[in-house]
Amino acid sequence: MNKIRKIFSVIQRWLVKKLVYVDDGLYMKYYTNYLRKIGVVIHGTPKFISPDAYFDGTDYSKIVIGDNVTISREVMFLTHDYSITSALASIGEKIPRGGGEVFFLKDITIGENCFIGARVSILPGTSIGDNVIIGTCSVVKGKIPNNSIVVGNPYEIIGKTDAYAMLHKKKNDYLIEK
Missing domain, CATH: 2.160.10.10 (Hexapeptide repeat proteins)
Structure with a gap:
């Protein structure tokens, strides 16, 4: 189960980071949420x-x-x-x-x-x-x-x-x- 969760986390991080090229505000919203989710x-x-x-x-x-x-x-x-x-x-x-x-x-x-x-x-x-x-x-x-x-x-x-x-x-x- 941990490996599957890790794979999804890596994919999620990759997708969120691509948002910076589309919309800075949207990127920051989702990236901040992602960082909080992983514990930062x-x-x-x-x-x-x-x-x-x-x-x-x-x-x-x-x-x-x-x-x-x-x-x-x-x-x-x-x-x-x-x-x-x-x-x-x-x-x-x-x-x-x-x-x-x-x-x-x-x-x-x-x-x-x-x-x-x-x-x-x-x-x-x-x-x-x-x-x-x-x-x-x-x-x-x-x-x-x-x-x-x-x-x-x-x-x-x-x-x-x-x-x-x-x-x-x-x-x-x-x-x-x-």
Whole structure:
């Protein structure tokens, strides 16, 4: 029964992701519902979640997404990490093959009004505050404070979102989508 349910889930995900090419609003409605159905905790309504964002299937309920969040293409949410297996082996611990592997499983929380740039990797145990901007290809882990602008690998806080907004409001160098 689980295999049949898994097959239907994969087909459903594939169909829902195709809606992005037809109607963004319809896509977001159905994709948000799909993510909730598989266990991702979503508060409010996301602004956009790219169809090629990767959500770690080890335990979807470990991923919490706040209201009005944008998740760009190829963002990776990793809630698990098996590196401890190799670390324990390095000190002589015997880890049996084919079962008994040890791993970390930690939450990922994204606050409200966040923008996650393309190809960002969000590692286990990460908590991103409200109003945070994370630049393309950044690797983030740990606690990121509210109103931060973060870039790099390892990530670095390079500014505050309110200062960024005021600068561009003064320059009036942005476009408004119609």
